[in-house]
Amino acid sequence: MRLSLGTALLLATLLLPSPVAAQSSTAIALDQLDPSPAGDPFSGVPSPFVDGHLVPRGHASISYADAPLALAQGERQREVVGSQAILHLGASLSLWDRLLVAAALPLAVAQTGDGAAVPGEPAAPGEPAPGAPDSPAVGDLRLGVRIRALGEENGPVQLGASFGVHLPTGETDAYMGEGAVRVTPQLLVGGRVERRLVWSVAAGATFRSSGNPSTVIYGGGAALLLWDERLQVGPEIYAATPIQGGSLGLSDRTRVEHSRATRAEVLLEARVRPLPGTPLGSLMVGAAGGPGLGEGLGTPAFRVVGMLAWAPPAGRENAAAMADTDGDGLLDAEEACPYAAGPRSADSKRNGCPAEDRDEDGVTDPDDACPEKPGEAGAAGETSARRGCPLDTDADGLQDALDFCPKDRGPTDGKDTKPGCPAPPPPPPVTDADGDGLLDPDDACPREKGPASEDAGARGCPTRVRVQGEEVVLLEPIGWKGVQALQPAIDKRSMPVLEELAAVIQDHPEWARIEVQAHTDSTGDPKFNEMVSAARAEAVRKWLVEKGIAPERLVAKGYGASKPLADNTKAEGREKNRRVQFLVLERK
The missing domain is CATH 3.30.1330.60 (OmpA-like domain)
Structure with missing residues (x-):
């Protein structure tokens, strides 16, 4: 933001007390990015979404704003605040699919600037310029509540309202706190369209008890949902316009009048869930950046944001799909035993179940000598060398189910007799087993009836x-x-x-x-x-x-x-x- 001493900029609050209004603030919370609660699709535009019951969400974002407050006089320029790097920590909890409570705290991790003194104004010996940023510093704590009044979760149109209060916990000499309470009611409209698009519009006001000018706030955003909702990309814009004009105290002896000027910021943001389908599927990372617009207080030349959040996917069904009730590393939706921990299995009927039994013969794989061949009843009582294997009573290598002579050892191929049966005695030398009139020695098919033939290979077949x-x-x-x-x-x-x-x-x-x-x-x-x-x-x-x-x-x-x-x-x-x-x- 740049201020001309002849034509002033938007300033939402005053820095020094006024003799007329003893309760007026002597400071301002300069950063205009008030991050939306964790789980919202946009950084600066809140939404009406409330997904789930007793679902916690949290986020940490780092915001860098370049030149949010500068003075210009002719060709000369002084950056009161040259840059701000602020860490935003936030958490929220959804209740009954309709109510959301949230809290957020900003922390200035780095600030630079020349301070509030105008050119030619000396600083006290050994002291920095009046109003020079001093970081790190704590900002004003924000507490908020939201209710979704109309529309269903994941619906295309939802209507809600929110109320936020900023408590005076910030450091007033570091552009992080106003030293007084401010409240922000807002009307929220938004929705999700066929898992392809998400949008939000918000409008409200910030009322200050500090004597600083109150502001009308508004904004909107839209984003595409890609890659099965794992990736979100889209722009947003948020802005504020003061309700009345005022002056900005830059030092004990200097105040600058300003007109009602709007400040706005545009961000293009991308968010991604890097680990879908795992217990860490609620993890989300994102980045955003864009320019400041207008001449209002706190409008930076540009802003960049990095974000890390823990936010279960939107909607009750998606949240349930990410659940792992038994904590075995498998999602409830993909395992057969969601309430009992067990290993992963290629068999969908045993996936995630304890004591895997792939052949389902009642003998678990660690004790099953034939884990891929189901054993017959009683097989579990055999010696460990054959436990869980198909029964082979005569130990001829052919399981009883395929052995025509399960109690008598015989060859398994069944070439000369039935599989598993001993070789029969040779037939009488002269027989006609199939009764076709040809003796067996002359019959190429002694067990099937057939006519005589000159072809020995087809005779009697x-x-x-x-x-x-x-x-x-x-x-x-x-x-x-x-x-x-x-x-x-x-x-x-x-x-x-x-x-x-x-x-x-x-x-x-x-x-x-x-x-x-x-x-x-x-x-x-x-x-x-x-x-x-x-x-x-x-x-x-x-x-x-x-x-x-x-x-x-x-x-x-x-x-x-x-x-x-x-x-x-x-x-x-x-x-x-x-x-x-x-x-x-x-x-x-």
């Missing part, structure tokens, strides 16, 4: 079906009519191969469960391919049931393009991949 271990292979593909993909109809030309398949299944009553598999090539959407394959598998299953196969023996499963047999980039490869297969899952 079904002409369109082969049983290879646990897989039933179709030698002819199943065709489909050109109808809806999700309601497929089997082509009549495929009936012979399906009739032969049904006969083979009937000849193997030991096949307790058979999986009907359908596969597609990779053309098209994977999810759609999976649905098409599932529909085709179900269509084949229904056809077999209609042919007399017990429905509990058949399970339909669509795999889409997840298990290709050939290269999907070639036409012949895609044709091979479009297939129906059968797999024996369980034997009696």
Whole structure:
């Protein structure tokens, strides 16, 4: 701010007592940045927001103002206060989603200036110039209360009111206190628009008991919310206009008359939450800067601000999303056991739960010899070497659930017999096990009926079906009519191969469960391919049931393009991949 001795600037208060008004202040709180409570989106423009109940917030900001008070006489200029660096400490507490109480205290950590003496006025011997800043110094303590009268939290329009009182705790000889109480009522309007924009407008007045001129105060701000509300960027402007004129006491012998002049400041601010999704997700850092406008008291050439705050995200839902009730380092929203501390787990059902049990077999991982394979009932009572592992009673390396002979040791591959069963004795030298008229030694498929053939590899085998271990292979593909993909109809030309398949299944009553598999090539959407394959598998299953196969023996499963047999980039490869297969899952 610059004062011309002929045409004065805005001065909101007087520095020296008047003989007429003994209660008039002899000092002024020069800094015009009165930071908004912690959690507000703007530094100098308060908002009507009150988010949560019993939610504490706090902030610390450092403000540097350049040349907030200077005198000019012709070409000569004197900086009464050349710079101010002020630390603002504040805290607030929200109550019932409607009420906010707050407190703030400014501390001058560094000030420079020439003092209030005019050119040619001598200072006392050994004393600084009258009114020269002396830092560090404490400012006036501010206490405030706010109420949101209309609108809901996070709503686009909210209306509220606030009342603040500054107590005379500041040092009056360091431009940090007025030595008297001043009160500030304000009307507040603001809102949040679709998590993209936040805005605030405030208007009110500051009334002083010091005899300094009272002022009308007003301002507004708007900011974009980016990066899922982690980043906020936008401008704000706040200003004050004195209600009446007055004079400024610069020394014991010098006062300067001033007219009613408005002072204003513009700040461009950015704030960011650097650690979202963690217990420190409420931490916020910010920086702002901008010029002073007008010729009012305390208007700096420019101001820069740095801020560090602890402010939970706005809104009850966001605050709840940042909670960690059990203190295990995992947010309640992402863990399965928010009230019991536990480690992080890839399994969403066990994330944050104590004593992780990934296979959910009742044996916790530290005691589970097979932590990724669920054990059967009673497995926890086995020796520690097998605790939590699937039961293998005969210790043949095949768990009981897959072992057709759980009490008799046998090979696990099931190549010559059922998996886990001892090898059977050799069959009689002359038999016809499948009753197709061909003796087993001459029958390439002794367990499936088939016609005689000159081809030794196909003699006695079904002409369109082969049983290879646990897989039933179709030698002819199943065709489909050109109808809806999700309601497929089997082509009549495929009936012979399906009739032969049904006969083979009937000849193997030991096949307790058979999986009907359908596969597609990779053309098209994977999810759609999976649905098409599932529909085709179900269509084949229904056809077999209609042919007399017990429905509990058949399970339909669509795999889409997840298990290709050939290269999907070639036409012949895609044709091979479009297939129906059968797999024996369980034997009696």
